[in-house]
Amino acid sequence: MTSDAASPLTPASTRERLLSEGAHLFVARGYHGVSMREVAAAVGVTKPALYHHYADKEALFLAILDSTLLGLSDVVARAAAHSGLPAQLGSLIHDLLASAPQQRVGLQLASELKHISPERRADFEQRYRSIWMGGLSQLLGEAAAKGELRSDLPRAVLTRGLLGLLYPLVSGPPSADAEASAREMVSLFLDGAGAP
Template identity: 65%
Template sequence: MTVPSVPLAQPAQDSTRARIQLQAARLFVQRGYHGVSMREVAEAVGVTKPALYHHYADKEALFLSMLDGALGGLSRLIELASAQTDLRAQLHTLVEELIASAPEQRVGLQLAGELRHVSPERRAVFEQAYRRVWMGGLTSLFEQAAERGELRLDVPPAGLTRAFLALLYPLVSGVPQPDPHGTARALLAVYLDGATPR
């Protein structure tokens, strides 16, 4: 697991819980799920283990709370995009916000890669929430655009969602793009010109 190339942003709210999440995310990204103990998280935060357990019942609960936070960020992106009036503006807003939050998105992706280490039951709950919030939210944008006549009708909205995510992935994973905004504009132009009716 590689360390993100951009440092994790300091949470706006400097609470103990925010500090725990910041340090735990750093450790999980550096060492992977099994390479981190609650003792190490407590030491990194500067709290005792009992204080850490006061906030999180176990390592799995801490890890999943970070993924829930990342999912909450994706949900906010869908809300921002939904406030726009047409699909082009919605996708432009969504891509610009993803680029602006790329360091956090990279961390979220790296943490999601460790999801296989949590219990199957808890993993299933998170995966269901991810599909509903992120995949479902995007698909809903495409469904509504199709109803407004903004999209061709021979490709199902779920397929358009997967294609859109495939284009977005390089913007928030791996090495930061030298011109992310230019890349995003190009990707959106290619995507929408191929998806809009002729």
């Protein structure tokens, strides 16, 4: 028999709710439009409880972006576990479509990085380039070395080309059919849009 009473918040669930509610508030109002008091109230915790988890507003904001970055890292790792570039790209694109709401929050909040201290911003940007851009670059570089992609194009060009196709997936409206969208995008990237 289940009880209607709310279960006590664990530290992990409190952190998750702080990240979720904080993300909603930051997206709606921007970095300067949100106070720690409002985040605490939205989650139903005291300010000291909030500060127990996050030292300041920058730390909370960056934790939200770190959560998005962790999701991107997982997407790349799952893709790399597949054999062959078509399967890897299919996995990557499908996972991006499945996680689009979370990735959309990360994209929306990235423009607010300008309000973060230069040191913390530089650290996050370096990790973003290493994890996301570096992960994609490695995936595509390995495919080129195996002859699955043109080897005359630098990794950076291949990576930018793929990112150009992927950006609308997480910034545009949700896809009704993730499987079909993934197949179409893989075909477009690997085969081009020219008539056969």
